[in-house]
Amino acid sequence: MFGLFKRSNSVSTNELASKWNGKMTLLDVRTPNEFRAGHIPFAKNVPLNNIAGYKGKDNQDIYVICQSGMRSKQAANILKKNGYNVINVRGGMNQWTGSVKGGK
Template sequence: MREISVDAIAADTAVPVVDVREQDEWDAGHVPHAIHIPMGEIVERLSEVPDGVAVICHSGGRSARVVQYLESQGYTAANVVGGTSAWIAAGHDVAR
């Protein structure tokens, strides 16, 4: 499984980011340029997921499972190491 750091997605906002957390987690704060598709909706919203996507959740567990699924569907995807927790800890901007 490919991995990408929070610093890499902060430095290159052209990398598409999909946040797979639940609505309340998203509302509490997210990567500003992320798209919100909760993990439970990935299958039915697959057409909204761009290829080459970085997938993020709170700490990396859910996003790793989503990356595995996306790869099985032919997507190029990467898991964001440390998730939103790492994003916040690194001091990157948070959208609400």
Template structure:
């Protein structure tokens, strides 16, 4: 299991890496990283097959994303936790209407 900073995620996103935001839908809709797909942690057990290997997992602060990374590892899906989450994100966040 890996951890990266939001700064490192910005650099990785140049290569169109997959990003999954595990916050609840209402949180995601209030502002999320561009290109991030929303799979709430509360739904991950049923939707984990939607997560590709080498996906970057983010939440608000890094705690839920760490739990998601740990869970996905038990399913044989290697992912990376984004430390600090959207609170540490220095770029713009996209809001859903």
């Protein structure tokens, strides 16, 4: 570990797609408008400004995604401080090539 910050666990969008088992928790931390414009079908929208109040199962991995990976990294740090096991999705929706719900 270097400095004061622990690195969050992370996966690529391809790794997320290959790990998907139907029971995973994926939080999309973009704004509601961004989420409506197109999101991964199994994602739940919890905008970054609401993430500190998130209440979920603490015995389960939580994957977080945003547009590019920056907001999800912030969300991962907040959730980790709240006791969750968090995995950031690197590259965010910019890198996602799977199916998308909503949008055009």
